[in-house]
Amino acid sequence: MRPPFDPTLYLVTDTQLCAPRPVADVVRAAVAGGVTAVQVRDKGASRRDLLALTRAVQEAVAEVPGVAVVVNDAVDVALLAAADGVHVGQEDLPATEVRALIGPRRLLGLSVSSPAEIAAALALPTGTLDLVGVSPVWGTPTKPDAGPALGLDGTRELAAAARAGGLTAVAIGGIGADRAAEVAATGVDGICVVSALCAAADPASAARKLRRELSRGVPAE
Numbered sequence: 001m002r003p004p005f006d007p008t009l010y011l012v013t014d015t016q017l018c019a020p021r022p023v024a025d026v027v028r029a030a031v032a033g034g035v036t037a038v039q040v041r042d043k044g045a046s047r048r049d050l051l052a053l054t055r056a057v058q059e060a061v062a063e064v065p066g067v068a069v070v071v072n073d074a075v076d077v078a079l080l081a082a083a084d085g086v087h088v089g090q091e092d093l094p095a096t097e098v099r100a101l102i103g104p105r106r107l108l109g110l111s112v113s114s115p116a117e118i119a120a121a122l123a124l125p126t127g128t129l130d131l132v133g134v135s136p137v138w139g140t141p142t143k144p145d146a147g148p149a150l151g152l153d154g155t156r157e158l159a160a161a162a163r164a165g166g167l168t169a170v171a172i173g174g175i176g177a178d179r180a181a182e183v184a185a186t187g188v189d190g191i192c193v194v195s196a197l198c199a200a201a202d203p204a205s206a207a208r209k210l211r212r213e214l215s216r217g218v219p220a221e
């Protein structure tokens with residue numbers, strides 16, 4: 001029912017960190033280097049600009065099959081752009097309401113930062129959520145208000161609970177190539193990065209490096 005979603009290396013866009021390059025150019029290069037999914041996130045953009053940005057990102061990933069494009073927060077924009085999914089935080093529209101709006105054929109992700117939040121996510125009706133973003137692994141200037149760092153142990157705990165409940169778990173917050181392998185080793189399905197790719201001088205080679213580090217860290221099944 002849902003579009004394919006490969007969580008291995010999930011790029012979350014930041015327009016300011018990509019500048020002066022257009023976000024779509026950074027996305028195109030990062031996808032060529034091994035990014036497997038993209039979330040369009042721009043807190044400052046108008047809905048009109050976010051829609052245009054989403055369409056530009058969709059065009060940028062079109063050359064590589066199977067790269068999902070998810071919109072942060074803006075359900076209307078996701079529907080208008082026929083995006084693959086929506087990602088919401090704890091303060092956004094409730095996940096059950098978002099699911100009612102987007103129907104069964106789109107992905108829905110929710111950010112979780114504590115055992116209580118993952119428990120609440122797992123208590124939602126089956127089929128509401130597809131994935132959770134476990135955050136923040138570490139403090140990050142990209143989102144200074146992200147809350148206390150979970151560290152590797154907290155990340156492992158929340159990811160294990162999510163996976164036991166049938167959800168995909170991705171980790172976000174302060175992850176660069178230097179620490180990607182240790183995050184992968186916690187058992188998450190993938191990592192989300194913003195600055196490691198958006199602020200990279202060469203996003204394609206930065207993505208290749210992240211993919212190499214991730215395969216070093218993947219625990220034996």
Ligand code: TZP
Pocket residue numbers: 012135136139140141142143146172173174175192193194195196
């Ligand atoms: N949610 C939790 S931390 C974060 C978001 C969007 C920002 C992560 O940015 P970076 O640059 O990968 O640390």
Ligand code: MG
Pocket residue numbers: 072073087088089090092
């Ligand atoms: Mg949000």
